[in-house]
Amino acid sequence: MSAVITSIVSIGHQDSFGKENIWETLQPLGTQSEVVAPDYKTYISPASLRRFSPVLRMALTAAQVCQNETVLPFDAISVGTSLGCLKDTERFLQTFITATGDTLSPTAFIQSTHNTIAGAISMALGNHSYNMTHTQNSLSFETALIDGLLCIQEGKKSVLVGAADEAIEFLELLKPQVIQSAFPFTSGATFLSLQPEGNGTKKAVMDCSVHFNNTNTEEAIATFLKNNQVDSDTIELVLFAGEIPRTIGAKQVNYEQYTGLYYSSAAFACHLATDYALSKEKYILIVNHQVNGKLGLTLIR
Amino acid sequence: MSELKENLKAQIIEQLSLEDLTPADIKDDAPLFGDEGLGLDSIDALEFIVLLESNYGIKIADPSKGREIFHSVNSLAAFIESNQ
Numbered sequence: 001m002s003a004v005i006t007s008i009v010s011i012g013h014q015d016s017f018g019k020e021n022i023w024e025t026l027q028p029l030g031t032q033s034e035v036v037a038p039d040y041k042t043y044i045s046p047a048s049l050r051r052f053s054p055v056l057r058m059a060l061t062a063a064q065v066c067q068n069e070t071v072l073p074f075d076a077i078s079v080g081t082s083l084g085c086l087k088d089t090e091r092f093l094q095t096f097i098t099a100t101g102d103t104l105s106p107t108a109f110i111q112s113t114h115n116t117i118a119g120a121i122s123m124a125l126g127n128h129s130y131n132m133t134h135t136q137n138s139l140s141f142e143t144a145l146i147d148g149l150l151c152i153q154e155g156k157k158s159v160l161v162g163a164a165d166e167a168i169e170f171l172e173l174l175k176p177q178v179i180q181s182a183f184p185f186t187s188g189a190t191f192l193s194l195q196p197e198g199n200g201t202k203k204a205v206m207d208c209s210v211h212f213n214n215t216n217t218e219e220a221i222a223t224f225l226k227n228n229q230v231d232s233d234t235i236e237l238v239l240f241a242g243e244i245p246r247t248i249g250a251k252q253v254n255y256e257q258y259t260g261l262y263y264s265s266a267a268f269a270c271h272l273a274t275d276y277a278l279s280k281e282k283y284i285l286i287v288n289h290q291v292n293g294k295l296g297l298t299l300i301r
Numbered sequence: 302m303s304e305l306k307e308n309l310k311a312q313i314i315e316q317l318s319l320e321d322l323t324p325a326d327i328k329d330d331a332p333l334f335g336d337e338g339l340g341l342d343s344i345d346a347l348e349f350i351v352l353l354e355s356n357y358g359i360k361i362a363d364p365s366k367g368r369e370i371f372h373s374v375n376s377l378a379a380f381i382e383s384n385q
Contacts, residue, residue, distance in 0.1 A: 047340055050318040103354045105316070106347040 002206045002301075003152040003159070003194040007069035009062040010271045011038065012188030013260055017061075021275045028257045035187050048124070051107055053087040055166035056120055058189035063121045066160055070193040075156035076130040077118055080144030080163040082137055082263030083171075084114035090168055117164055130156075138288060139210045140165075141190075141267040142296035146208050148194050162191030163264035179261070179291060186260025190267035192274070203274045206230075206283070206299040214295035218247045221287065224297045236282035239269040242289030256290070266296055273300040306378045313374075316352050317345050329375045338373075346371060359384045 010016040013033045015025045035058070040049055043061040052060065059079070067074065092108035110116070115133040122131050130151065134143040141163035148161035167185035175185065197204060207228050211220050225232055235250045244252060255272055259265035266288040273284040278300075288296035310324035319339070332338035334345070349371050353359045359381060361367060370380045 046321070047342065050320060051344070099355070103351045105351050107318075107344060110344070 001149045001153050002197055002204050003149055004197055004202050004204045005270075005274050006193045006195050006202060007066045008190065008192040008271050008274045009065045009069075010188065010190040010268055011035065011058040011062055012190075012268060013186050014258055014268075016268075016271065018065075022271060023275055026258055026272075029183070029186070029260050031184065033186070033260065044124070048120075051111070052120070053085055053111065053166070054187060055081075055085055055087070055164050055189065056111065056117060058166075058187065059117045059162065059164040059191070060120055060124050062164075062189045062191040063160060063162060064124060066162075066191045066193050067125050070158055070160075070195075072158040072195075074125070074127055074129060074158050074160040074193070076132075076148065076151040076159045077121055077127060078130075078132050078134065078144045078147040078151070078159065078161050079115075079118040079121070080134045080136070080140035080142070080161075080264050080267070081114055081117055082135060082140045082165050084135065084165075085111050085116050086166050086168045086171070088112040088116075090170065121160070121162075136210070136212075138263045138266075138291040138294050139212070139296045141264040141270075142208050142210045142288065142298065145205065145270075145298065146210065149205060149208060152194055152196055157195065159194040160191060161194055162189065163267035164189035165262040165264045167260075167262065181256075181261050181290075183256050183259075183261040186262050186265075188259055188262050188265060188268055190264075190271050192267075192270065203278070204301045205270075206301050208296070208298045211295040211297075212293070214289075214293055217243065217245060217287070217289060217295055220295055221245055221247065221285070221297060224299070225285075228299055230283055230299065234281060234283055235285050236279055237273070237276055237284045238287060239272055239284065240287040240289065241265065241269070242287075242291070245285075245287050245289075248285065250285075255286075261290075263290065265290070266298065270298065270300070273298075302378060302382065305381060306374050309374055309377055309381075312352055312356055313349075316348050317341065327374060330373050333371055333373055333377075349377075353381070357381050357385060 166187040284300040286298040
């Protein structure tokens with residue numbers, strides 16, 4: 001189960017959009033960092049743009065650029081989002097609470113669902129193929145990626161996989177009750193095009209696995225590598241979130257220092273892996289242990 | 302009537318998130334829907350219904366009249382005046 005990444009686009013707190021290699025401009029986040037947004041008007045029609053919240057703007061623009069670079073229409077769209085369109089959800093709920101018997105504004109309601117992102121991409125691209133949204137907490141991106149890999153395995157020629165999440169102030173208030181993290185809540189979207197293997201020297205996703213009741217990270221990593229017939233000595237780079245994987249001696253980079261905290265930030269790690277100057281016959285392992293008990297493993301060649 | 306129209310224009314801009322427009326950009330008699338005017342769509346029509354209810358306490362009893370009522374700022378203002 002593998003596929004080549006032919007295009008990858010990220011919008012978030014790094015100056016990553018439109019960059020050939022995002023490692024060149026990478027900076028650890030400050031405490032007050034903001035999304036580095038492109039000019040959305042270039043990619044989204046004014047009529048749609050005025051309604052779209054930041055997460056929709058980020059996701060649609062990244063997806064649109066992926067489509068432009070891929071040329072071949074997508075046979076499937078698979079999106080991961082943990083918390084969905086939070087700004088519109090908050091807006092709708094506030095109206096819901098404060099409006100006493102009046103008709104409620106439809107826009108925030110329509111756009112408050114998790115599958116608004118994948119649906120809006122489908123409409124923007126005029127794409128009526130398979131369209132799926134995965135909402136699996138911190139493993140939302142990985143489950144969307146597995147879906148994309150399965151689509152390629154089924155014979156689809158071009159699949160759009162992505163992830164997007166956005167921060168609202170209320171999340172910081174909730175933080176002590178939901179997650180232990182040194183990083184502030186942030187926003188980000190990463191979308192990538194998958195195609196079948198055999199497409200030149202581009203990076204490939206070899207495999208991805210998710211563990212929803214993880215109790216032994218080292219054992220899960222060992223089994224994952226063994227299943228893919230990869231020796232841990234051939235791992236050149238480990239991109240991780242959460243606890244540091246102890247048993248692998250490769251260079252280790254905590255990708256959350258660049259993304260901040262959002263539950264689908266493993267997608268940005270995938271972008272980091274794609275742009276990394278990897279030696280021949282070596283691999284990159286993404287270890288997403290952002291939330292205790294939940295483990296996502298992605299192997300890049 | 303002119304004050305009502307100016308208020309309506311400001312409310313339309315806010316309710317429909319028409320961030321790039323000012324009230325002066327909306328002509329009284331210009332069509333609000335379709336390519337000739339502001340280019341509003343069916344979701345905006347729903348927002349108009351909310352705007353009329355929440356700001357003026359007016360409900361549209363006959364939905365088939367919507368196209369006529371929402372044609373322009375002039376027609377909206379006339380409908381509000383005749384129903385308040």
